[in-house]
Amino acid sequence: MTDEAPEGSGALGAPEAPDPDEAQRAIEYCYDQGWSDGLPLVPVSKPLLDRFLATTDKEPDEIIGSLEQVGRDVDVRTAAINAAMAGCKPEYFPVVLAAFDALMRERAARGGGFQSTSGPAPLIVVNGPIRQELGFNTAGGAFGPGFRPNMTIPRAIGLIVRNAFGIHPHVLEQATQGVPGRWSICVAENEEESPWEPFAENGGAGGGVSAVSATLTRTMEFVDNRHTPNHEDVLRDFQDTISRIGSQIFPLSSVALVLCPEHAQMFAAAGLSKADVQNWLIERSGRTGAELTSMGKAEVNRKGFRGEYEGDDTFHRFLAGPTSIPVIVAGAKNAAISMVVRIFGEWSGTAVPVVEKK
């Protein structure tokens, strides 16, 4: 009897309305089991799991990732339960599988990444028509929040690491401070406003194919430069941020350049390809021996040069080559604000195709 419901109570009393008290008990049950990353989880039942498993041709028992040092494997079923708990829709599951595959191909993730004091976050990049099909945010606010696939897919990866690999904070996970937004960074490239080829094509995927690439990141730093028509000034601004010494723990490092459409289009209009941007920055990003030494990084400096210190005047490049500075285009075309993303270790950039059920 809807007219008995108090005013403003919406669907209260409607026959289809779920029982909130029961839902809350189920959520608290999940907390009590130690499954949560701190936020509420979707309690998963067999019928929900079956809807996830129905989106892939993979068998539920297929092993899709292993972490040798803890001796734990992840199978499709376990990944699906975690994806459902994270709030993914069933149709996101092929993207979760591709993202997890892409991440576990990276040596940094298979090594100590999930246990590291640096507490790195997965950075997931999605390309292709799947972005529109599943409703990814490809425009403003690229790093979130506000969009279900962008938020829940990286959270699914985090829950897999916690629950299936058994890596819990303060125990096998030893992050000193960690990264804000850990387990919530999933960028759908703004291919529509990028002047260049999609990122997945750099990583080996065919044109027009939906694919996912993933790495670990330690943090990101914005470069806000909407002040000049001179593209070389802007490149120098990026060079300055990339050359920061605090992030330098080895002689070489890697960054991802997540360019806003405005910066990307400015470079393209100046005739630069992605490779041109990369090469410009590879040549110039770095510091002298004296600068490294003055900030206590002489040891970092020495390591790469067979134990020998090469002298104060030597310029040390921080980026080894194009794979040390992948270029992605994301965000709105409304301001010239881009991000320098610090990669944990190295990133192969491999793009893993999203495989939906045939």
Add this chain to the structure above:
Amino acid sequence: MPNAILDPTGSVKSKAATAAAPRARRPASLNGARVGLLINTKQNARPFLEEVGRLLTEKYDVTLTERTKVNFAVPEPDEVIKELVADNDVVITGVGDCGSCSAAAAADGVVLEAAGVPVAAIITESFIPTADAMAALRGAPGYPYATTAHPVAVLTEDKVKERAAQVIDDVVALLTDSSGKND
């Protein structure tokens, strides 16, 4: 009957666990022992372990061999473990002063012990929980190791030597079984 809430931890338990991984038999003393230093490449790990080795040579006339871990973040591969077992009576490893390398030091210790070689892993106090968790996961809950204060990486050469001297008694106690002695 409502649906059950499904468990996300997976039915596959750790393959790394050997049921109650055995601890190696200890020699009564280190006199003349072959001591392997397994250096994990973290800053100051080499001078720290080398000083421990020097002190043991002075006191027990041990023979030292050094080896660098293939990857500080993960346990050593089987072939390296085999060589360490063949070449040494006891092994000292460290210094565990990061998340993955402390866990890996404990894991290497458990594996070498099960293969019959006593190990003294040296870990900084900050990483006791992660070393304990890894040892338990590998089938050796309560696995003993030596600890030193955190940090080690930023210490000067003299301070590293001091730390090595402070930990030496614990290392010897971990590697030997003096229970047969009356004194």
